[in-house]
Amino acid sequence: MAEGKVSFELVTPERLLLSQEADMVVVPGGAGDFGVLPRHAPLISTVRPGTIRLHDGGGDPAEIFVAGGFAEVTPERCTVLAEEAVPLAELDRAEVERELREAREDAADTDDERRRAAAERRAAVAEAKLAELG
Amino acid sequence: MPSLKDLRNRISSVRATQKITSAMKMVAAAKLRRAQEAAEAARPYAERMERMLGSLGGSLAGSAGAPKLLAGSGEDRVHLVVVATADRGLCGGFNGGIVRRSRELIDELEAAGKTVRILCVGRKGRDQLRRLHGTKIVDVIEGVGRRSVEFAEADEIAERVRTMFDEGGFDVCAIVYARFKSAISNEVTVQQLVPAPLPEAEEDTEAGGPSAVYIYEPDEEAILEDLLPRNVSVQVYRALLENAASEHGARMAAMDNATRNAGDMIARLTLQYNRTRQAMITKELIEIISGAEAV
Numbered sequence: 001m002a003e004g005k006v007s008f009e010l011v012t013p014e015r016l017l018l019s020q021e022a023d024m025v026v027v028p029g030g031a032g033d034f035g036v037l038p039r040h041a042p043l044i045s046t047v048r049p050g051t052i053r054l055h056d057g058g059g060d061p062a063e064i065f066v067a068g069g070f071a072e073v074t075p076e077r078c079t080v081l082a083e084e085a086v087p088l089a090e091l092d093r094a095e096v097e098r099e100l101r102e103a104r105e106d107a108a109d110t111d112d113e114r115r116r117a118a119a120e121r122r123a124a125v126a127e128a129k130l131a132e133l134g
Numbered sequence: 135m136p137s138l139k140d141l142r143n144r145i146s147s148v149r150a151t152q153k154i155t156s157a158m159k160m161v162a163a164a165k166l167r168r169a170q171e172a173a174e175a176a177r178p179y180a181e182r183m184e185r186m187l188g189s190l191g192g193s194l195a196g197s198a199g200a201p202k203l204l205a206g207s208g209e210d211r212v213h214l215v216v217v218a219t220a221d222r223g224l225c226g227g228f229n230g231g232i233v234r235r236s237r238e239l240i241d242e243l244e245a246a247g248k249t250v251r252i253l254c255v256g257r258k259g260r261d262q263l264r265r266l267h268g269t270k271i272v273d274v275i276e277g278v279g280r281r282s283v284e285f286a287e288a289d290e291i292a293e294r295v296r297t298m299f300d301e302g303g304f305d306v307c308a309i310v311y312a313r314f315k316s317a318i319s320n321e322v323t324v325q326q327l328v329p330a331p332l333p334e335a336e337e338d339t340e341a342g343g344p345s346a347v348y349i350y351e352p353d354e355e356a357i358l359e360d361l362l363p364r365n366v367s368v369q370v371y372r373a374l375l376e377n378a379a380s381e382h383g384a385r386m387a388a389m390d391n392a393t394r395n396a397g398d399m400i401a402r403l404t405l406q407y408n409r410t411r412q413a414m415i416t417k418e419l420i421e422i423i424s425g426a427e428a429v
Contacts, residue, residue: 011182013285013371015175031352044186045351046360070361072186079182083364114297 006038007077008054010064012085018064025078026053026061027071036078043073047080049128051088063088065132067125084125093133100126138414141407145400152396158224159389166317166382172282173314173375180372187365189348190358191332201355203296203362206329207305212249214272214304215239216295216327218311218373219259220381221276226388228312228320228381229258235322236310240267251304255291255374272298279378288371295370296363299328311373312380318387320380325373327366 008025010018025036028050034043047069053061066082073079103126106119136144191204217236219229236259240250252267254260254274263271273294278287295307307328312320350357 009178009182011179013176013179013368014172016178029351030356034351041349042347043349043351044190044357046357070183070186070357070364072182081179081182081186114293 004038006036006040008036009077009079010052010066010085011079011081012083017082017085020054020056022054022056024055026055027078027080028052028066029071036073039075040073040078042075043071045071045073047071047082049125051132052080065091065129067128088132091129091133093130096126096129096133100130136410138407138410141403141410145403145407148396148399148403152393152400155389155392155396159386159393162225162382162386162389166379166386168282169375169379169382170314173372173379176372176375180368183361183365183368187330187361188332190350190354190361191330201358201362203299203328203366204330204332204358207299207302209305210248212251212304212306213243214251214253214295214298214307214328215243216253216255216291216307216309216370217259217263218309218377219254219256219262220377221257221278221280223258224388225381225385226391228384229256229262231320231322232310232312233259233262235324236263237266239308239310239324240270253291253294272303279374283371283374283378285367285371288374289367291374292363292367292370295327296366304328309370309373311377312384314376314379314383317383320376320383325369327369330362330365 005021005023006025008018008020008022009016023037026033027036027045028048030046030048033050034045047066049067050065052064052066054064055061065086065088066080067084069080069082071078071080100123103119103123107116107123110116110119215236217232219232223229236252240252243250250267250270252263252271254263254271255278257274257276260271260274275291275294278291298304299307306326308324308326310322310324313323314320
């Protein structure tokens with residue numbers, strides 16, 4: 001491992017999405033965003049829907065949207081288990097708005113408690129996407 | 135003695151069967167490769183989740199505040215067995231193996247005085263369990279992974295399991311599936327889903343490492359609350375992926391065998407056909423010659 005870098009891994013249930021080194025990673029934690037630099041104290045946190053920013057080499061950070069999950073940080077590495085991950089640049093506003101509308105309709109339509117909870121979660125994710133798009 | 139025409143028909147029908155089995159073998163081989171890749175690609179997530187769960191659960195397992203998915207319902211009376219098989223047959227001993235292991239498990243549990251309920255994933259498991267254990271089958275889920283296994287499908291099954299657990303439908307849940315070893319072999323595995331089994335000897339492997347002093351944000355219980363249901367989904371997903379790879383592997387092997395057997399049969403029938411043909415020619419010649427001699 002290069003000195004002064006964090007090795008960052010982004011994993012979804014389907015596959016290992018990203019594995020690279022970075023100067024700093026900013027993760028949207030359940031209790032607020034946190035930045036991970038090398039030699040960070042060991043930490044396990046929930047991740048809320050939001051954007052992971054990957055700073056490496058001074059340029060613009062790589063931005064990846066994640067729909068919630070978990071993060072594990074050790075002094076050398078930072079692992080994020082995401083439920084779903086998309087590069088922010090690939091999100092399409094119209095599509096996200098449609099998702100949000102559908103999720104809200106589903107939530108309003110169903111009587112089933114669990115279905116509604118699932119639909120509301122989808123709506124929350126879509127809202128977070130919109131918020132990230134600005 | 136079958137006539138020449140009968141033999142010709144037999145040969146052509148076996149040949150048609152051989153074409154089908156060899157096509158199925160090719161399809162299974164192609165699907166196997168994809169299923170195997172998917173199963174391997176999904177491993178990192180499951181592994182890391184296990185690691186996290188290990189470091190979290192270890193510190194909380196004994197305490198009273200541990201979530202039920204980890205600590206169990208406090209009883210050990212009703213067992214839910216999730217039998218994961220394929221929807222389709224023609225894959226050698228694949229389904230049979232899983233069902234046999236499930237039956238053993240059910241018998242063991244019943245001998246120990248437990249109540250058993252069954253959740254079938256895949257039609258073949260239902261078909262084979264229906265006769266003996268029909269009344270215990272709670273539900274059947276079909277059509278899983280028709281193209282490829284999606285996480286959403288696994289999540290749905292896991293959701294079903296979690297709902298039942300929350301409603302007090304069972305105390306312990308295990309899933310029976312075939313772990314993929316290689317294209318020609320798999321291993322039927324019983325894995326406990328609820329309560330979540332903690333990976334043992336976690337502390338020893340990272341002895342003295344910083345793993346013991348994690349900061350938890352927001353706190354252990356809140357993370358576990360999120361992590362445990364997720365873990366059930368991930369375990370189901372992994373089981374389904376392994377199952378899919380095993381199924382295609384088993385089907386490929388079975389169809390390879392069938393193709394070879396069909397080839398042997400064609401050779402045998404062709405030999406018999408030619409013998410019969412020659413015998414007839416000889417017979418006709420004898421008739422002509424002996425007819426001529428008699429004149």
